[in-house]
Amino acid sequence: MKRILSHTNKMLMKTNRILTGGLAFLMLFAGAKVFSQEKAKPKPKSEPKAVTAPGQMVKPVKGGTITDPNTTPPQKKIFPYPILQSKLENGLNVVTVPYQSPGIAAFYIVVRTGSRNEVEPGHTGFAHFFEHMMFRGTDLYPKDKYGAVLKSTGASANANTSLDRTLYHMTGDANKLETMFMLEADRFQNLKYSIQGFKTEAGAVKGEYTKNSANPYTKLNEMIQNTAFESHTYKHTTMGFFEDIVDMPNQYDYSIEFFNRYYRPEYCTVIVVGDVTAEKVNTLAKKYFGQWKTGSYVSTVPPEPAQKETKYTNLQKAGFPPYLSMNYKGPGYDAKSNDFPALDILCAAYFGENSDIYNKLVIQEQKVRSIGGDSYTTRDPYLISVEASLVDAADFGYVRKEMERVLEEAKSKPIDGKLLQETKMNFRNSAIMSIDNPTAIAQNLSHFTWVSGDPEQLNNYFGMYDKITPQDIMRVAQKYFSPERLTIGTIAPTEKVTF
Incomplete structure (x- = not known):
């Protein structure tokens, strides 16, 4: 879900990945975007081993939604109008x-x-x-x-x-x-x-x-x-x-x-x-x-084989701010799965402007201009991205390790309960504010129409946010953020980036 887009170039790149032409629509429901400060590139993206303390083992959390007595109480439908x-x-x-x-x-x-x-x-x-x-x-x-x-x-x-x-x-x-x-x-x-x-x-x-x-x-x-x-x-x-x-x-x-x-x-x-x-x-x-004739053609989209190792691509560009984009193969839209809402929350909580990594890399160490994470609801499995605009290309390796450290923490340590509730409420408030006129309403219903065929899925999707638990966040982190699902893209002054 796109949350904060404060850098023109970052917004342009991510928008061009997902969206081409006319109005670059506010994809409020399309994936999690949390970028802070000077944002640079916007971008449309095995069961990993959990990292633990020495001698300790954590089993991956399996299954779908896990109910918890501490989850947000059920709320009214996010969309109050008849569809x-x-x-x-x-x-x-x-x-x-x-x-x-x-x-x-x-x-x-x-x-x-x-x-x-x-x-x-x-x-x-x-x-x-x-x-x-x-x-x-x-x-x-x-x-x-x-x-x-x-x-x-x-x-x-x-x-x-x-x-x-x-x-x-x-x-x-x-x-x-x-x-x-x-x-x-x-x-x-x-x-x-x-x-x-x-x-x-x-x-x-x-x-x-x-x-x-x-x-x-x-x-x-x-x-x-x-x-x-x-x-x-x-x-x-x-x-x-x-x-x-x-x-x-x-x-x-x-x-x-x-x-x-x-x-x-x-x-x-x-x-x-x-x-x-x-x-x-x-x-x-x-x-x-009514007289428009029905067709008969159905396209068959080739399935994507399982990725087996981390992939790399680099754009050599001297004099341009260094850029690091970590892209993990994610899920496709499934009305019965809460993976996307959980990923939205994960990206917002762990890589937003109130996150620990933002405070460390942007404010304290000033090694990056911006950092953020985002996922996109697409019909088929696409990419979940964690990205940063660097101050110095010499820090590519360090920034990558910091990003991976945060993702490993998400796999092994439950998210703070207060942070989880605040993040959920931020999503709900943003959603409510985005449906206050006919154009915005039609835009948002359009999104769920194209990913699922049913605009009513808007309420279903946001209903899942209220039920996301810390275990859900750990589960999707373990499921998607592994090296064999990763493609790294960089913009650097050199022909190749060494991590």
């Missing part, structure tokens, strides 16, 4: 959240297709590419006319792409909701572009890649994903492999095929939040999306 769902015959899911926002409505379409679905060699980057192409227009609403009609609703359309989805969104006049439905249904069913228009946009995507890659944090992120993964499509970023981007102008026919595969009702969810009723939303959905 009203209906499904059209063609498979399109329609979600309505009536909310007291007179005259305002947020309109979101979640396409559960991201770089994860780019399974065919030579064709990476197309999910992000269609984020661009979807604004090319249709016969009924060419690009300029689309913009003019949209303007009449008081809204502006935007989109962004991540590992697991593409998200289209606008917020405007609730009285013009039918116009929003009409415009979006038309382009989702009738998108049209010429070969020349396709090539023009492909050139723009190449330019975007070049610009992004000039940022060392973004480049390191790309290198980390490519190094950490062997078979799974999380190996490439949402931008895609550069060689595929270069060849994209020659892939017009494939682009049509990609659109016909994934821009289908069974891959999509419409979310409308604001001054609306479910009756009106469902009526408009059926009117404008």
Whole structure:
């Protein structure tokens, strides 16, 4: 769960790992991010041996949630508004959240297709590419006319792409909701572009890649994903492999095929939040999306083999702040597991600005500019990261050892009860403050829609926070933070980093 993002470059890198395009959305529920002070690179990441005192043994904690009489008492649902769902015959899911926002409505379409679905060699980057192409227009609403009609609703359309989805969104006049439905249904069913228009946009995507890659944090992120993964499509970023981007102008026919595969009702969810009723939303959905034909394509994402040893990658960059990124293979989203909430709390408690390691390395010793940890809720197993921006490259080995020392402590020593409760409450308060307008509500429901297919999982996820125990924190630390799950990425003035 992203918690504190106070350094522009760090936020940029991590955002580019997980999210490409338009609005870099506040992924409050997407993983744990706790960075402090000058934050540098943001980044989308065996049963270890517990460290104990000499002669002492600690068995790994096994199983799922462990109940404890000292856990936080059950609280009300984090999301206080009704989530009203209906499904059209063609498979399109329609979600309505009536909310007291007179005259305002947020309109979101979640396409559960991201770089994860780019399974065919030579064709990476197309999910992000269609984020661009979807604004090319249709016969009924060419690009300029689309913009003019949209303007009449008081809204502006935007989109962004991540590992697991593409998200289209606008917020405007609730009285013009039918116009929003009409415009979006038309382009989702009738998108049209010429070969020349396709090539023009492909050139723009190449330019975007070049610009992004000039940022060392973004480049390191790309290198980390490519190094950490062997078979799974999380190996490439949402931008895609550069060689595929270069060849994209020659892939017009494939682009049509990609659109016909994934821009289908069974891959999509419409979310409308604001001054609306479910009756009106469902009526408009059926009117404008009801004739949309269901597809038949299902992508098969290659499973990732078990990693057997620590991997390394380094970006040589003289005159740039040294950077250390420790990335452990983590879990995929599972509605029945509390691993992600436990990891969120672990990252916040052990690597946040109130943590012992922050006090030691940032304040007392001043060896790092920033330090933090974060996990991300993704559909498939991704990466849990612990990262630091160093003052001196000579301290790479020392800072790594300090990070590993803290992780070993998390495996073998129960978290302080007061710290656990404070961390839980911070998450709850942040969550409550993030659902105070239609756009924010739609954004957060979108996240659980793309990772699970069900926006109701928002309440389930946060309900688990109240039940996390010290034993849960130890269990996930033992489960995920081991050398054979680790990929280390660095930015250094030298060709190689010696630890």
